[in-house]
Amino acid sequence: MTNTDVSESMENLESLGEMFVSAFPTLSFRDQRLALSLYALLMEARPVSLSYLSSHTNLSLAYVEETLGVWPEVFYDSDNKITGFLGLTINKTNHRFKVDNLIVYTWCAWDSLFIPELLNATAIITSQCPTTGELIKLKVSPKEIESIFPDRTIISFLAPSQNALKENVTRNFCRYVNFFSSQAAGQAWNKSHPGSFLLSLQDAFDIGKKVNIARYPKMLIDNKGTDYEN
Numbered sequence: 001m002t003n004t005d006v007s008e009s010m011e012n013l014e015s016l017g018e019m020f021v022s023a024f025p026t027l028s029f030r031d032q033r034l035a036l037s038l039y040a041l042l043m044e045a046r047p048v049s050l051s052y053l054s055s056h057t058n059l060s061l062a063y064v065e066e067t068l069g070v071w072p073e074v075f076y077d078s079d080n081k082i083t084g085f086l087g088l089t090i091n092k093t094n095h096r097f098k099v100d101n102l103i104v105y106t107w108c109a110w111d112s113l114f115i116p117e118l119l120n121a122t123a124i125i126t127s128q129c130p131t132t133g134e135l136i137k138l139k140v141s142p143k144e145i146e147s148i149f150p151d152r153t154i155i156s157f158l159a160p161s162q163n164a165l166k167e168n169v170t171r172n173f174c175r176y177v178n179f180f181s182s183q184a185a186g187q188a189w190n191k192s193h194p195g196s197f198l199l200s201l202q203d204a205f206d207i208g209k210k211v212n213i214a215r216y217p218k219m220l221i222d223n224k225g226t227d228y229e230n
Helices: 015-021 031-041 049-057 061-068 111-117 162-167 181-191 201-215 217-222
Strands: 074-076 082-085 095-099 102-106 121-126 136-142 145-149 154-157 198-201
Touching: 031 049, 031 061, 031 082, 031 111, 031 217, 049 061, 061 136, 074 145, 074 162, 102 111, 111 121, 111 201, 145 201, 154 201, 181 198, 181 201, 198 201, 201 217
Parallel strands: none
Antiparallel strands: 074 082, 095 102, 095 121, 121 136, 136 145, 154 198
């Protein structure tokens, strides 16, 4: 794929969303609740023990251990406590993610656009343009991107294969996905990262919502407005 201008990198943005939906298919209702509860507990900004997750979800410890054991992209510390899960981590990255007074981080720029909906919370995201070093700051609610600074900020993206996503999403996708303070800054970075391209923040946000709804339909559609943790 060649480097292209904002929002023109895919002939059909719908197909980009479908690729991620297919790579990470819909979970059962029980597993949707488990995943969203894990996101919420990581937002407490401390490692999550399997026993704590079990009691929090009213799921057996055996079930939690078995399920997380086969899920990709669950990260643990030396005490076997969870420190990161599919986009959200308590370990420092370039993408600072703040909800109320709690600070965690996201693996890549795109994670910070779709995770607010999964938390049912508004987040303040701060990042740094890899090209210019400029500070980037966003306010993202479950429904929309409420503010962007600088207002010309864009995001780099990649369309890896489904196998590449399943094999290692951080290595094969996340490292290509950053915020840039302008289109020119993004294009300069694209030149040294073959396969990457640029999207508007709104397009990236819309793709994230599509993936969220496909993956968590019971939690984000059937139970809209309810407490995700119950």
